[in-house]
Amino acid sequence: MRVTLDHARDLDRQDPLADFKQHFALPEGVLYLDGNSLGAQPRAARDAVAATMDQWRDELIKGWNQGWFDAPERLGNRLAPLLGAGEGEVVVTDNITLNLFKLLGYLVGRRSDGRRAVLSEGGNFPTDGYIAQGFCRFGGYTHRVLPEGDDLAAHLDGVAVVVLSEVNYRTGRRRDMAATTRLVHAHGAEVIWDLAHSAGALPVALNDSGARYAVGCTYKYLNGGPGAPGFLYVRRDCQEEGWQPLSGWHGHAAPFAFDADYAPAADITRFRTGTHSALAYSALEASLDLWAEVDMPTLRAKSLALTELFRDCLADVLATHGIEDITPALEERGSQVSLIDAAHGYAIVQALIARGVIGDYREPGLLRFGFTPLYLSHEDVWHAARHFREVLEAGEYRDPRFSVRAAVT
Amino acid sequence: MRVTLDHARDLDRQDPLADFKQHFALPEGVLYLDGNSLGAQPRAARDAVAATMDQWRDELIKGWNQGWFDAPERLGNRLAPLLGAGEGEVVVTDNITLNLFKLLGYLVGRRSDGRRAVLSEGGNFPTDGYIAQGFCRFGGYTHRVLPEGDDLAAHLDGVAVVVLSEVNYRTGRRRDMAATTRLVHAHGAEVIWDLAHSAGALPVALNDSGARYAVGCTYKYLNGGPGAPGFLYVRRDCQEEGWQPLSGWHGHAAPFAFDADYAPAADITRFRTGTHSALAYSALEASLDLWAEVDMPTLRAKSLALTELFRDCLADVLATHGIEDITPALEERGSQVSLIDAAHGYAIVQALIARGVIGDYREPGLLRFGFTPLYLSHEDVWHAARHFREVLEAGEYRDPRFSVRAAVT
Structure with missing residues (x-):
């Protein structure tokens, strides 16, 4: 990928919010990009x-x-x-x-x-x-x-x-x-x-x-x-x-x-x-x-950095596969990346979930990834993008297991 | 009291619902007659x-x-x-x-x-x-x-x-x-x-x-x-x-x-x-x-037995103290005992709470006691009535600590 893992790790070392992640109970082996549906569990909860x-x-x-x-x-x-x-x-x-x-x-x-x-x-x-x-x-x-x-x-x-x-x-x-x-x-x-x-x-x-x-x-x-x-x-x-x-x-x-x-x-x-x-x-x-401990402008800066990192990691492969990136420009962006693939969107999201990368799919054709600065590191985002790239490059979304659409909450 | 503790214990020995009590987590030293406001906690919860x-x-x-x-x-x-x-x-x-x-x-x-x-x-x-x-x-x-x-x-x-x-x-x-x-x-x-x-x-x-x-x-x-x-x-x-x-x-x-x-x-x-x-x-x-394990007619029979036991234990002393028992006749009764004492009702309930007997008070003048057959024994009810009698006979409700009315939920 155009962005290296070392670079992502560098960004984590400079991240003023990095310490928040330890306050969340996150399951092993999961890269959670669905905090825009249901947030992760604070340990204190x-x-x-x-x-x-x-x-x-x-x-x-x-x-x-x-x-x-x-x-x-x-x-x-x-x-x-x-x-x-x-x-x-x-x-x-x-x-x-x-x-x-x-x-x-x-x-x-x-x-x-x-x-x-x-x-x-x-x-x-x-x-x-x-x-x-x-x-x-x-x-x-x-x-x-x-x-x-x-x-x-x-x-x-x-x-x-x-x-x-x-x-x-x-x-x-x-x-x-x-x-x-x-x-x-x-x-x-x-x-x-x-x-x-x-x-x-x-x-x-x-x-x-x-x-x-x-x-x-x-x-x-x-x-x-x-x-x-x-x-x-x-x-x-x-x-x-x-x-x-x-x-x-x-x-x-x-x-x-x-x-x-x-x-x-x-x-x-x-x-x-x-x-x-x-x-x-x-x-x-x-x-x-x-x-109460979070500085919101700092949160915003990290949110935009994470969404940009994800997009930068994937720009070339999305283009190759005809997936449209409809994520708004920085000043008009929430804290998510939105992609459109009407043909394979559902199957791609399912293939990612099988790899532990949780995003969600909404009809028609929308792949939606939420970025939560308190418990996502730049390295997490880099690995999520790597999985996404591998799913696309290996054509994993063509696996028939992933093509049957069920209710998605 | 007209009813003896031994009699109450006899009733417990014959109680087909007696085993349910062990499935509730009840605090020590509390006789809880307020399950009509907030029920007690099932251990499994x-x-x-x-x-x-x-x-x-x-x-x-x-x-x-x-x-x-x-x-x-x-x-x-x-x-x-x-x-x-x-x-x-x-x-x-x-x-x-x-x-x-x-x-x-x-x-x-x-x-x-x-x-x-x-x-x-x-x-x-x-x-x-x-x-x-x-x-x-x-x-x-x-x-x-x-x-x-x-x-x-x-x-x-x-x-x-x-x-x-x-x-x-x-x-x-x-x-x-x-x-x-x-x-x-x-x-x-x-x-x-x-x-x-x-x-x-x-x-x-x-x-x-x-x-x-x-x-x-x-x-x-x-x-x-x-x-x-x-x-x-x-x-x-x-x-x-x-x-x-x-x-x-x-x-x-x-x-x-x-x-x-x-x-x-x-x-x-x-x-x-x-x-x-x-x-x-x-x-x-x-x-x-x-x-799912409760037979409702059996529950009803015990509910009425508990309310009658409480009233029987207290009938004479309520009359002596001018407290009106407005509890309806059996066929028209829910699962509570309702008493009226406009002058001292609030203080009586507070004095009972200080002894660990939890009932509630509702303006104007209502003393309300709920009877929950799953976690109340006849012996519990007998002791609650004994405390009530002692509060009245000792005039504990005249203690100034109990006369200041606060918000009651």
């Missing part, structure tokens, strides 16, 4: 979950007064710095689908200017469009779709709220959050940002970009564990009095007064619904302990 | 959660194809026999608040007869009323409240759906599910049953009672762990095509096809939303392993 099991066993109901009940706000405040948000602006709760519904109801329900359309993005992760459809169908609003690649400004007439991903899950393309937010506001609409592929992948600048509303998950780049809870951001000055439609007791102003009538909490707590899993929160909290 | 942590560490994203993704349906099917439901009629997902919203949307949204009112119960657990209010406020429906103790039939005119608890969380009073369901249907309305204080507390007869819709939680009598996921029941012949409003990708007919448009799954899966915590499900599954 195991003890944290065991401690919560002890707490359940020994403290029983008292556990709710010993950190479980206020975990949504506490973890929200710990997450906020990674998102460019402040204290009291983030709550960890439910999942992206549900959090989008809450914000749609919070925003669309109270508009008095007759705007009744919700715009979602074509080509975005499907659940964002699905919940916008459910919301509109149920609430009597109009759902519209922004065709992928179209000019957003041309689609904002009459739109109350648009749901956009900062980083697209397929292409890894990053929108300019500040410019886009300004554009949407100038058209009299609100934007809810989906940060699923931004949070923990790069420095997110919610406050500085003028963003008012966002949702995201914690099980991808944030390494919170399988199905770890989602989060929801509302800028401080947008937390006016108002209901969100999923009005459960944990979002009540006084949940233990057992009042007959719902009264939303004055702050971000209003976006909680009902009882949450203490176990799920404890794994995430262990991961956030680690994140 | 610890290993199950550790195994899921191993799976996350070693299998990473593959875990979703190894039991995590279909846990909502698998656990639903394991739960169904405890609820008198069949295969494919129960899904374990989200929480009661969210599941009520889904069913309200599923039922009210498609009515074509002009009925636009949702009736919830006064005196029920608040979140049921709160979410009915949010649903109606957002969807443009009318929310009405059935005053506690009022005749249901007098309040059903124009009602589309009524939300009722089978067992009231305060009084422990059980409604006749079959008769009430017939009554509601005869008035042209639907009923959603909340089984929070029924599931695992007594044999629930969803199918036999004619019930079509229900929700519940698994962290109380079912011992699924703190904040374990909720469940939702829809009778097989009521699973027509139709949307529920919280239309996320896990409820899609083909979640991994990444279609642009939402299409609800044909079955109970439609009531799933987004990604769920694999850890939370694994603790619950360990508990359901244990429940």
Whole structure:
């Protein structure tokens, strides 16, 4: 390969984040480029979950007064710095689908200017469009779709709220959050940002970009564990009095007064619904302990270096095999490399998995590789690229074992 | 006391469920009468959660194809026999608040007869009323409240759906599910049953009672762990095509096809939303392993015996101290004993907790004690009653340490 293993090792020696890798429990023989689907396990998560099991066993109901009940706000405040948000602006709760519904109801329900359309993005992760459809169908609003690649400004007439991903899950393309937010506001609409592929992948600048509303998950780049809870951001000055439609007791102003009538909490707590899993929160909290030590600009620099290294190692062989590299330019890139091979993409990913290189495949034709700077070294990336090259050069993807498509999570 | 310790021990020797207690990890020195808030920990839950942590560490994203993704349906099917439901009629997902919203949307949204009112119960657990209010406020429906103790039939005119608890969380009073369901249907309305204080507390007869819709939680009598996921029941012949409003990708007919448009799954899966915590499900599954061995009529008999034993031990001293026993008659009883002492209730519960007897207190004036036949012996109940008697006779509740009211979860 054009890049030598020695060079990759040199880069590791200069890597200020190199020490983080030892804090993750990674299986032997695996080169994991799928942290954009499910992050690896922080070693501390195991003890944290065991401690919560002890707490359940020994403290029983008292556990709710010993950190479980206020975990949504506490973890929200710990997450906020990674998102460019402040204290009291983030709550960890439910999942992206549900959090989008809450914000749609919070925003669309109270508009008095007759705007009744919700715009979602074509080509975005499907659940964002699905919940916008459910919301509109149920609430009597109009759902519209922004065709992928179209000019957003041309689609904002009459739109109350648009749901956009900062980083697209397929292409890894990053929108300019500040410019886009300004554009949407100038058209009299609100934007809810989906940060699923931004949070923990790069420095997110919610406050500085003028963003008012966002949702995201914690099980991808944030390494919170399988199905770890989602989060929801509302800028401080947008937390006016108002209901969100999923009005459960944990979002009540006084949940233990057992009042007959719902009264939303004055702050971000209003976006909680009902009882949450203490176990799920404890794994995430262990991961956030680690994140507290991470300098985000340094993370970003390493993320881009890793994606470039992978591409540099493979550029010639991808071209030879007719595989298209659709990875965006540096300034528009998330933390992934995206390739297109409609004919052999699935089989290539399967052949790589058989070699312990875990990426993922999404119909139609997309090979997707996530780069997680906390637990991937440059040497890991070099070896992953070497395997990829060998799969292509040896034609391993032609092995019939790898051509049968099954459900891919 | 009128009942001797020897008698309680005799009852334990005859108890067909006595062996279950060894399968729970209970702290030393605690007599736990709060399993109606948070159930105790099955010993197997610890290993199950550790195994899921191993799976996350070693299998990473593959875990979703190894039991995590279909846990909502698998656990639903394991739960169904405890609820008198069949295969494919129960899904374990989200929480009661969210599941009520889904069913309200599923039922009210498609009515074509002009009925636009949702009736919830006064005196029920608040979140049921709160979410009915949010649903109606957002969807443009009318929310009405059935005053506690009022005749249901007098309040059903124009009602589309009524939300009722089978067992009231305060009084422990059980409604006749079959008769009430017939009554509601005869008035042209639907009923959603909340089984929070029924599931695992007594044999629930969803199918036999004619019930079509229900929700519940698994962290109380079912011992699924703190904040374990909720469940939702829809009778097989009521699973027509139709949307529920919280239309996320896990409820899609083909979640991994990444279609642009939402299409609800044909079955109970439609009531799933987004990604769920694999850890939370694994603790619950360990508990359901244990429940598979339980004969529900035997559980019911022991539940009633335990509540009667507690009341018999205390009848004279409660009367002396002016504490009202509002526990319903046997046939109308859940699995709890409910007492009223507005003046000293809180302090009495605190004094009991200081002695290791865990019950709970709910404003105004309610002392609530849950009886869980799987891990409580008759001797445990006898000792709990002895402590109660000593607290009253020694006036321990007058200790100023116990009179300051704090948040009680």
